[in-house]
Each structure stands twice: as C-alpha cells, then as structure tokens.
Amino acid sequence: MQAASLASADEPRVEPQAEGPATPPAQPAVIRTPVSSSKGETWRPALWPQALKALFRDSQEGFRAVWRPSFFYRLSLRGPITDRIAFHPLDARTRKLDEADAYFRGRFRFAGQTVEAKDKSIFECTAPSKDFLVAVHGFEWLRHLEAAGGEHAREFALKLNDDWLRLHSVYSKPAWQPEIIALRFINIFAHGRFFLAESDLVWRSKFFVSLRNQNRMLARTLSKAPAGLPRLRTSAALAMAGLCLSDRTSANLGLKRLAKEIETQILPDGGHVSRSPEAVVDAFHILDMVQQALDSANRETQAALRSALDRMAPMVRFFCLGDSGLGGFNGGAESDRQLMAALLERDEVQGRPFRHAPHSAYQRLSGGRTLILLDVGAPPPQIYSTKAHAGCLSFEMSAGDQRLVVNCGAAASPDEKWASALRATAAHSTVTLADRSSARVLQRGLVRRALGPRMIPEQGKVLTRRNEGAQGLLVEASHDYYLPRFGILHRRHLALSPKGLLLTGTDQLVPNEVKSRKRGKGCPFSIRFHIHPDVRLSLAQGSSSVILKLPNGEGWRFRCSDGMLSIEESVYLGGGSLRRCEQLVIGAHVRDEDVEIAWLFEQIGTG
Secondary structure (H helix, E strand, O other), X not given: OOOOOOOOOOOOOOOOOOOOOOOOOOOOOOOOOOXXXXXXXXXXXXXXXHHHHHHHHHHOHHHHHHHOOOHHHHHOOOOOOOOOOOOOOOOOOOOOHHHHHHHHOOEEEEOOEEEEOOOOOHXXXXXXXXXXXXXXXXXXXXXXXXXXXXXXXXXXXXXXXXXXXXXXXXXXXXXXXXXHHHHHHHHHHHHOHHHHOOOOHHHHHHHHHHHHHXXXXXXXXXXXXXXXXXXXXXHHHHHHHHHHOOOHHHHHHHHHHHHHHHHHHEOOOOOEOOOOHHHHHHHHHHHHHHHHHHHHOOOOOOHHHHHHHHHHHHHHHHOEOOXXXXXOOOOOOOOOHHHHHHHHHOOOOOOOOOOEEOOOXXXXXXXXXXXXXXXXXXXXXXXXXXXXXXXOOOEEEEEOOEEEEEOOOOOOOOOHHHHHHHHOHHHOOOEEEOOEOOEXXXXXXXXXXXXXXXXXXXXXXXXXXXXXXXXXXXXXXXXXXXXXXXXXXXXXEEEEOOOOOEEEEEEEEEEOHHHHHHHOOOEEEEEEEEEOOOOEEEEOOOOOEEEEEOOOOOEEEEEEOOOEEEEEEEEEOOOOOOEEEEEEEEEEEEOOOOEEEEEEEEEEOOO
C-alpha cells in the first residue's frame, strides 16, 4: 500500500470545539490496552536467580526487625553528637502555602491521595500507599511549612518532629529504610533551621541523638536502597549528613559511594540510566545540594560530581519543550519549573541544548517556535526499568509555549491498572500493533514481588539517522521489537521545516516474509497522537483532516494519507493531575506487503 499525497488544501476556518466534561474518566482511556497477554510472557526463567537472591535477602528482615530496635544494637550506634546543623543547602523546589494550610487542618496530600489526621498524628494514620508513606516519613511536608513561616508553622513543624521521635526514635520499618532516611535528611538539612532556631535544649538533644543514630544506620544500610535514584539519593544524603553534622567518616563514605553511583547512573551525555527526563532533574537537584555542602565546608569538589553537574545542565535544557517543562517519557512528568530554572541559573556554561542525545537515545528537532522530542531508545537496563514506558519512537511536540502532541504521562496514584495502562505503548504517540506493547512488564507473581514491575523488552534494536539541511531536519528511526510476535518492523520518519510551520511524518510497517503467511486477514495497528488537554479538536470535512485550536488562537491542521482517522478519548497526567483530553487515531491493517501512512501537522492562518 503506497502513501497518498498530502498536498495542502485551502485553509479552513478554525472553529473552537466545545469544552468536554470537567470530570475525567474513572479509568484511563488506554486501560483496555494490555502490556502482556499470555501466561508464558510473565514467566522468565532468566530472572529466577535474581528473584531468589532478593527473596533470601527479604527473608532476613524478620531477624533485623527484632535485632535493630534492641538495646544492644542501639549501643553500637553511639558516637559523637553535634548540637547544630552546620549548613543548610538551598532546596529550590516549589513551596505551596495551600499545602501548609491543609496540614494545619489535618489534611495531608501526597501521591495523589489524601489522609485526614485531625484527631491523631499523621504518623499514627494508616498510609493508603507506599508512596504516601515515603513522603510522610521523608518529611516532604517540611518545605511547605517553612514557606508558611510564622510561629504557628514553627510550632506545628516542632510538633510533627516530636510525634515522629515519640513513635520512631528507635528503629522501625519502613521509617528507617535507607531511602526514607535519605529523603528525611535532605528535607531536614534544607528546611530545619526555621523550627530548630528557638527549640528547647532538652528536645534539641533528643533530636540530634536521633540524627546521629539515623546517620550511623544510613551508613550501614545504604547499599540496600533500591537501585536507581533512591540509591543515588541515599549516597548523597550520607555525604550531606557527614558535611552538615560534622562527621568526616560519613562524609568520606558517602562521597565515595556517590562517585560510584554517578559512574553507574549518569550517562556520558548527562542523561539518567532510567532514560527518564524527570530523573535527570531529580539527580541534578540532589547532586547540586551535595556540591553546595562541599563548598560550604571548603572541601575539594570530586571530579565525578563536577563532571556530572556539567553534563546534566545541558541535558535538562535538551528535554525542555517550549513551555519550559520536560517531555513526558519513561515515567517522567513536566517537573518543577521553578526548580529547573534555579538549577540552570547556577550553570556557569549556560550552553544551548544539543540536537541529539546519543547515550540517552533521544532526538530533538527545532525550527522557529516548534520543538519536538523523539524517543529513539531501547528500554533501560532491567534493574532501572521499574518505571520505564514502552514508548519507542513516540514523540512530543510544542508550538511556542503550548504543548500540542504529548504522551499520556505517568500514574499519579498507585493504582496498578493505571500504572500498567500508562506504561503501555498505546499511551504514547507512536504505533501500536494489535493493542500490544513493544515491551512488556512483569505481571503479578513471585518474581514481580521480588524484583518489582520491571520492563522486559523483546530482543531487538533501534536504528536512527539524522539529516540537517536547507530544507529542514529529518530523523529516520526504526525498531524491531514487534518482530518476534508479529514479524513486523516499524519505521518512522519525521521532517520539520526550517520555520517550524510544517511537520511531516511517515510510519512504515514492513512484514517479515517468513511470518507473512500466518497473518491471515492481517494484523491491525493504530497510529496514535495524544493531544494536550488545552488544545481543541474539530473534524474537518471528510475523515482525513482535523483542525487543532490552541488556547492563544493559533491553528494547526492534521492530515493523513490513508487509514481510518478518528478522534478518541484519552487522558493526560504529565502536569501532575489527571486531565481529560483527546487523541487522533489512524487505524489500518498490515498483512503481506509494506504499509506506509503519511501524515502531517501544519500551522494554518500564518502570513
């Protein structure tokens, strides 16, 4: 099947579409798309050695839960105690007064969930999810209380700290897990000054004894933190604890382990091994706070730390779309713009973002006011893939400061159906074959309980080529992750005009001759373009053209050469909350011959 011509027609009048319902659907529109569908896909013998090792390690937790709170174990945590925090690093994350006000009323909101704690301490309430529990015990509420300021906020922060010490001054899980201690340390070091300044001397003594004990525990358990950002944060927190609590041993150990984690997790182009843009910002933020502490202590900067910071700054710029937020790939969201601005302001180089990231495997196309990010990479290594998405060859697009084409984003709640659906290929602006994902996630079972929801890709590779010339930018990419199941190769070509007024694309599905005879009536596929919630869609005359109206009145037109074009419901969570939106879907079949469908986005109404 050959692609039809996409010659421009007369510009239609842009009509706004009526607002949709304000209430989002109870489940994501992509929930029907499975990540995996056969029992054989969920059982991977190669993973059993790792799973058994993890299960054996977990089996020892019962003994530790009895031994570590004991008097004799607590004796082993004794050592010198400081009476002050020597340095308070700047934490540039956004602080919200409305969150502080909610805390005063006993309402705590984390991970998309709310717990009312009016008659008892939040630490005595049942956490609705692990993410909620981590945020509460990690003192994520502290920066918002500091922003509120005043005596009431100071006393409230003291009360919360006192509640925690009363209930958890002795080892307990999960409050004393290394990744939670690390988060708690970072928040206390950055925001503790406002409630410690006028605290009672007896209470301060108890507080700093607890910090000393947690610091000792963190040094012993940091290798037990989950791989990826939690382990990077744990190493950084130990280094900061040593520098802020004047403990040279902890500082040296933390810096040594941090250098190792930097080497493992920060790629040569500045990306993170998880391939998540938001993970780059989180890691940059953590490392920047360590650098601040080193500068304050007049300690020499580590070569690994300095190099990582220098590489990560341009990578953050690379992942920013026109609204200064990040592209939504591999479990990442738009991120905290205030944090990113503060981090980039301290970047001494202030360099322009590069055009492609070879190690992180993303391409960036820019022309005029138009920006495009294209995922041209394989899933990350399995140990770092528990939040990875099956979005190979998906892209996001912005026009000026308005997002146009997006991926659905990451789940804002721990609901397993949401998480699975949003990691599926159908939740991304790319091609999906037979409602199957290009990579699969471990399903429920013993292996998943031991190793987490890792992503298991098919054997295959991604190839990319980029050309730049007077006619604009062209990126050609292909992946063969659908070959084992369907015998089909996916190729995608994107071309952006020099002024950014026209994006043309081609999706080609190439059948393998050996498997073509088994395809019968053909394999259905869908080309999806999820559209940002602020953009209104209206189907033009015929079924191959759609008008897109941006909030600023700017108009774009989408057209395709073949297939059945439709507008369907979708959802968007990239901004931190669930919003209803729509998606353009081109449906067709592939059987024995190559199928090629061309499409374009063109700005209309320009001079």
